[in-house]
Amino acid sequence: METVYQEPPRPIQDLRVTVHDTSLVFPFKPVPNKPFFLSNIDKVLNFDVQTIHFFLAHVEFPPDKVAERLKAALAKILVHYEFLSGRLKFNAVSGRLEIVCNSEGVGFAVASSECSLDDVGDLVYPNPAFEQLVTKSMDILQPDNQPLCIVQVTSFTCGGFAMGISGNHATFDGLSYKMFLQNLAALAADKPLAVDPCNDRWLLAARSPPQVSFPHPELLKLDVPQGQDSSRPLVFEDTPEDLDFKIFKLSPKDIAHLKEKAAKDAGSSGGPDSPYPKVRVTGFNVVTAHIWRCKVLSSCDGADGGSSKSRSSTLLYAVDIRSRLEPPLPQGYAGNAVLTTYAMATRGELEEWPLGRLVEMVTEGAGRMTDEYARSVIDWGEVNVGFPHGEVLVSSWWRLGFADVEYPWGRPRYSCPLVYHRKDIILLFPDMITSSPNGGDGVNVLVALPSPEMAKFQSLFHKFLA
Template identity: 85%
Template sequence: MATACQEPPPLIQDLKVTVHDTSLVFPSGHIPREPFFLSNIDKVLNFDVQTIHFFPAHPEFHPDRVAEALRAALAKILVHYEFLSGRLKLDAATGRLEIDSNSEGVGFTVASSECCLDDIGDLVFPNPAFERLVTKSLDSLPPDNQPLCIIQVTSFACGGFAMGTSTNHATFDGLSFKMFLQNLAALAADKPLVVDPCNDRRLLAARSPPCVSFPHPELLKLDVPKGQDSSRPIVFNDASEDLDFKIFKLSPNDIACLKERAAKDASGPGSSYPKARVTSFNVVTAHIWRCKALSSCADIDDGSSKSRASTLLYAVDIRPRLEPPLPRGYAGNAVLTAYATATPGELEEWPLGRLVEMVTEGAGRMTDDYARSAIDWGEVNVGFPHGEVLVSSWWRLGFADVEYPWGRPRYSCPLVYHRKDIILLFPDMITAASQNGGDGVSVLVALPGPEMAKFQSLFHKLLAGDHH
């Protein structure tokens, strides 16, 4: 039934990458130098995110030509995204993180690998060696003067290539980054922008005075002494625990079965879960939440590990939920964290339809009022989202749908870091053989060994419908 979890394929250990050139690209036109306001959502996301886009060889676009086209397109696009060529700084008077739009440029690296694209193996399987395909910082610049975006083009021996990007999360969320890539691809093809970016982050400014009108159990308040730099949140406690990591694949058929089961729970005669929205994301997230909460319960339970609270977190795009909605081209972070809380005991007992209803309700809570309250919370407090597990979905962002002059990527993926409180969803490779079945999902889980064994067994047992 379920696609078994994937053991790592033999991963190539060394991509044999040589860096040939690293430089700065500057905007091709004038950008007024002024402080650029960051919203309370942007400012807690002051860390870098890396993505890699793999392309097969193209007869008209040798990787050198691709690098030239990208460099030229970057210089042009920086005029439209005036914040991107600036630098992060703290405003001394307010202590707020902002961007100095000083046009000091973004990074651009050209590299080559002795490998062929086909030597790398399964692109879906996160490979630590992919680190070499991304430039995370420029050695020529001091740590406090790093670009907000660095792009690396690495050519492979077969003529294929990878575009690795490192961007500070304060600049983009997944949706606005996809729009940035669509615009970059359009400029590289000498076409007009696909979407005009809206750079006004004040659309998500806190109200004055701030009004926190809801409880926010999804947010954890930090006690930061006044004057201490809180611009680098300790969002991620990188405990140096030994973690196993595995990929669990859900085929379109697996997802259809989960949906069918949840729909039966939700719409049966006298159903008590009328609010459940049975979507692929909701059923997969409910399934993962149950497995994660139960995998961390003690084997011999005195009842305490099943009666604690387990909080699930997941991102919700607030663009269409605000009144008025944000412009389609809003270029900053417009996602907030929705939550659902239950005890492992309840998660074990309840049918899937009830869990799907809880995930539905978490997103449904995200109204204009609630979103504004969460933003105002960030004005009054220093803190960040906090729960037992965050489901971070790259599944439907569609990075692989971006049409460059040299075609679409064969695959696009995040450069993965393993954290036991973050579970990543990302798309499966869409191959010609599975045109209709391209909507499966890969679930990346990192857990200590004993918990992983439990998670794996629960994942398959619950997928097969064996609830107890």
């Protein structure tokens, strides 16, 4: 086995960033001024997400020219994504969160760092200093009038630069955000849109009347007084904790080994006589099953006489529903089209079951997400206020492909989320080199836990990988 975790490097603590200019970018042509409907999936995701895209120096595109190109491309793209230059508002009459398409603009900032990209070091490893590469709010605007998107271009002394983007998750999911980046890159190169966006969120509206046709143990109902703004659930607030964090690196060879272990559990033929004939052995499924087991067992201290073995654990992970609906959503659907599915097992089962059985549980969770089940979840959100709730959430940025977007100045050296450490959330994201000679790709697993639990997680990670 290869080295499976990376000791924290000593990242530079201060990138010495100076913001030179902030402004607003408006659509270069008028867009309709009207309320913009948000689906029940969108409204649960009313929180900001930041991504950072690092680029090496390019002779033809120094950072100042990149900033000019991006600013012009943003003005063009806002015509195609008319909601993006609007503002979130809570409609007290309908009791719904919506976007007012008032063309009040997106934010744009130009900054410079006194460091080079070599000074920054390992771009894969989360660095608190990366916050300096993102503008999260515009000081020139009131708190209730902030843009849904802010772009910051930060130049480094080596000629490289970072594009940091802060955006409200209600606007995009990972796949539609990649399409947005592809379109932004195309317009920056004076090319046609790569994908025509479909902005019709009514495609994921609840049925009338709502029909909650399945139990939904993955969803937690909140008691919110009628008419009260519940558009920012407290579940997304960070709780201060003293956490260690590590990145566990799984190489293509490691992942192939896990897949081989799981396939053996399913029987060599995978036929009807095998113990787990339904198991779908994919990279995501085996990695998720592996870290679910390690995470849950790392919190068992053994001092309860074994009673914790009967306690149930709920694993949550996202499933794209675009192709699962009848009819499928348009290819360019520009909103949130992912729902959280789940797998459940007791701690005793997670300890005793072979990997193939756990992979089957993860597979069944994704298979549960049919058209009818997805519609039931959406309808649940129409009659209830709540959110997905479980013990472990696996958030995967592994294969979203942000680093594959081709800009006029080349592809990003690396693309990553701005990471906030939460013990209940495990992040999967790609390595700097995403492909290998055998056609596989590795993954980085970011884990944040209290120190004693981290030591146990690390031991279990080795144990179950062997």
